[in-house]
Amino acid sequence: MLLAIDTATQLSSIALYDGRNLLAEDTWTGASNHSTELAPAVRRLLARADVPVERLTALAVCIGPGAYTGLRIGVALAKGIASARQLPLVGMTTMEILAAAQPQFNGGLVTVVQAGRGRIITQTHQWRTSRWSARGEAQIMDWETLVKSIDGPAWITGEVDEAGFEALIEAEHQGVPVTLAPAALRLRRAGFLAQEAWAKLQVSPGDFPADRVVPVYVQTKDTP
Structure with a gap:
C-alpha cells in the first residue's frame, strides 16, 4: 500500500x-x-x-x-x-508527474509549473519506448521565451496562468504549432x-x- x-x-x-x-x-x-x-x-x-x-x-x-x-x-x-x-x-x-499523465503526441511535450514573479519552470520531453522522457534540465523563463523556443509541434501541460493562456493564444495566431492539453490533463x-x-x-x-x-x-x- x-x-x-x-x-x-x-x-x-x-x-x-x-x-x-x-x-x-x-x-x-x-x-x-x-x-x-x-x-x-x-x-x-x-x-x-x-x-x-x-x-x-x-x-x-x-x-x-x-x-x-x-x-x-x-x-x-x-x-x-x-x-x-x-x-x-x-x-x-x-515534471515527471505531469509527463506521466500525458498521451502520446506527434511532437514534443513541454511541462510547466509556476515559479512566481511572472516566471515559469519548464522542461521538454520526447516520446521514447511508450513513455515521455525528459530532454535536458528544467529551466526558469517567461512565457514569451518559451514560445520563441518552440521549433516544432509542442503539447503544453501543467500550470498555465492568464499570461500563459494569452501567450499561447497569440502563438497559435502566429502559426506556432502549440497544443494546450485539456484542463484535466494539466492537473x-x-x-x-x-x-x-x-x-x-x-x-x-x-x-x-x-x-x-x-x-x-x-x-x-x-x-x-
Missing part, C-alpha cells in the same frame, strides 16, 4: 494506491496552507479508504521543482512517516505519482531509503 504526497506548488494532491487500484485521491488548490491542511487531509484520506497507517508499505513524494515552503512541508511529512516506519520513499519531480495528480513510484519499487525495491530524498530547486542568477 503506497501513500503519495505532492505539495510542490499551491496545488496539493494525495493518493493511496495498492498496486492495482487507486483507492483514494484528493487534489485541491489553496493559498499556500500546506502546513495546516496536509496532515489532516492525509488522515481523512486513510480513514475514507479504511486503511490504517500500519498497512502502508511505501511512500512517494513530489520533490519539485516548485515553491520552497510547499516542497519542504510535503517532503518532511513523507520522510517522517517513512523513517518512523522504516518504509521506502520514492521521490519524483513535478498534477498524486495518482500518477503513486503509479510511477510503485513501478519503480517493483524494479529496485531496496533503492529508496527516506534519508536520500531531498527537494529539488531550480535557481537563476537573480534567485534571492
